[in-house]
Amino acid sequence: MTAKKHVAKSGKQQNRSARSQMVHGQPITAAWNFSRHLIPPITSNTTYRLDSLDRGARGFMQFGSDESKNKEQILIYDRLDEPNTLLLEEQLSLLEGSEAAVTFGSGMGAISATLLSVLKSGQKIVAHRNLYGCTYSLLTDWLPRFGIESNFVDVTCKEHRQLLNDKTVRVLYFECVSNPSLDLADLPAIMKDVRQINKGRSESDRIIVIVDNTFATPWALRPLEWGIDIVVHSLTKNIGGFGVEMGGAAMCAKKFERSLKLARKDFGAILNPKSAWHVTVHGIPTLAVRFERQQRNAMAVARFLEKHPKVERVLYPGLKSHPQYALARKMLRTPEGEFAPGTMISFVLKGDMGRCRKFVDHVAKNSYSITLAVSLGLTKTLIEVPGYMTHSAIPKDKLAGSGIDPRMIRLSLGIEDERDLIADLDAAFRSL
Numbered sequence: 163m164t165a166k167k168h169v170a171k172s173g174k175q176q177n178r179s180a181r182s183q184m185v186h187g188q189p190i191t192a193a194w195n196f197s198r199h200l201i202p203p204i205t206s207n208t209t210y211r212l213d214s215l216d217r218g219a220r221g222f223m224q225f226g227s228d229e230s231k232n233k234e235q236i237l238i239y240d241r242l243d244e245p246n247t248l249l250l251e252e253q254l255s256l257l258e259g260s261e262a263a264v265t266f267g268s269g270m271g272a273i274s275a276t277l278l279s280v281l282k283s284g285q286k287i288v289a290h291r292n293l294y295g296c297t298y299s300l301l302t303d304w305l306p307r308f309g310i311e312s313n314f315v316d317v318t319c320k321e322h323r324q325l326l327n328d329k330t331v332r333v334l335y336f337e338c339v340s341n342p343s344l345d346l347a348d349l350p351a352i353m354k355d356v357r358q359i360n361k362g363r364s365e366s367d368r369i370i371v372i373v374d375n376t377f378a379t380p381w382a383l384r385p386l387e388w389g390i391d392i393v394v395h396s397l398t399k400n401i402g403g404f405g406v407e408m409g410g411a412a413m414c415a416k417k418f419e420r421s422l423k424l425a426r427k428d429f430g431a432i433l434n435p436k437s438a439w440h441v442t443v444h445g446i447p448t449l450a451v452r453f454e455r456q457q458r459n460a461m462a463v464a465r466f467l468e469k470h471p472k473v474e475r476v477l478y479p480g481l482k483s484h485p486q487y488a489l490a491r492k493m494l495r496t497p498e499g500e501f502a503p504g505t506m507i508s509f510v511l512k513g514d515m516g517r518c519r520k521f522v523d524h525v526a527k528n529s530y531s532i533t534l535a536v537s538l539g540l541t542k543t544l545i546e547v548p549g550y551m552t553h554s555a556i557p558k559d560k561l562a563g564s565g566i567d568p569r570m571i572r573l574s575l576g577i578e579d580e581r582d583l584i585a586d587l588d589a590a591f592r593s594l
């Protein structure tokens with residue numbers, strides 16, 4: 163299957179490139195009148211003046227429903243809809259090529275509300291074994307309390323196929339580029355399997371494929387083009403880009419929008435308008451230039467690590483040695499068609515955990531351009547050890563089964579000069 167080109171364009175931005183759309187968004191929007199402002203103002207307000215009971219009632223009726231299409235937007239209360247988040251949602255839809263986007267207060271807010279909006283007690287999730295640590299604990303610690311169980315498989319080895327035949331499986335969940343092992347999910351092959359199984363199922367029990375596209379970002383991969391149902395993101399990472407605001411989003415077809423908005427309304431994980439403003443005004447317009455620079459650094463650092471005699475293994479989809487290099491070249495493409503292997507590297511040093519600790523501590527204490535910190539996708543380069551930090555929710559005896567070497571070191575590349583990054587790493591190697 164080839165990827166379906168998306169982006170329903172209308173009005174002034176017709177035939178504009180994705181790069182320009184990220185800077186300008188929708189020039190005319192129901193969410194804000196741009197005839198005076200170049201940059202939309204930050205809104206700071208929780209409730210809205212309603213000039214009649216009828217208008218209030220209509221607002222509630224229209225909320226999240228198809229009813230609101232082509233009608234005047236009636237704002238009621240910020241937990242329902244809000245101008246800055248509506249603007250961001252329009253921009254995210256353009257970016258990901260989706261009919262709808264719903265924002266949340268964090269990536270985990272988006273993931274939990276999305277799963278709860280499509281699942282009910284007695285249904286199951288089949289998930290890739292390598293997942294962000296808090297997603298793993300959501301699936302293993304929390305959802306079982308509501309009667310939703312998860313089975314972990316290796317989707318890169320097609321282990322999901324057998325399990326999907328179980329009628330109680332409602333969701334297939336994975337990260338397109340997994341955290342931290344950088345496994346790539348073969349979206350066209352997986353969707354072929356799912357379509358085959360869904361042929362025999364009714365709409366209410368068909369398998370819904372939900373993917374986390376945080377590592378790739380929509381600049382490198384647009385999963386909806388391959389037929390994925392719902393894409394979730396942590397906006398805290400590359401899309402926000404500067405490490406100053408938290409946020410999350412789900413992008414999908416219109417038919418999922420209402421339940422996502424209702425889940426957001428009732429679970430309450432709304433995005434702060436100031437955070438929405440930051441992502442709209444600073445994050446998305448600079449995503450392409452930041453990503454390109456970070457990726458250039460990632461390529462240079464990955465090549466340096468690959469040649470280093472003290473390194474056992476480097477995982478980076480831009481290296482020919484990556485086990486899924488051919489798949490990476492097929493799927494990880496910018497809207498302009500360039501290969502986009504991304505901004506993240508994982509690697510393992512030769513030797514035991516003691517050596518890993520010594521290396522990372524040396525970086526933490528001595529590096530100028532690399533900081534020991536969680537999170538990723540920022541302008542500053544960050545280093546961490548997933549097995550002991552971001553993925554510590556995974557019990558130590560289950561790490562190997564999740565595809566994580568406890569000694570694995572994860573690097574999120576920033577926009578610094580690559581020579582400074584390599585000098586800092588080199589100094590840490592020489593300390594061993």
Ligand SMILES: Cc1ncc(COP(=O)(O)O)c(C=O)c1O
Nearest residue numbers: 268269270294341376396398409
């Ligand atoms: C792949 C991935 N998804 C989701 C999240 C959660 O995002 P947030 O921290 O914004 O809740 C993270 C956080 O690191 C992540 O790495």
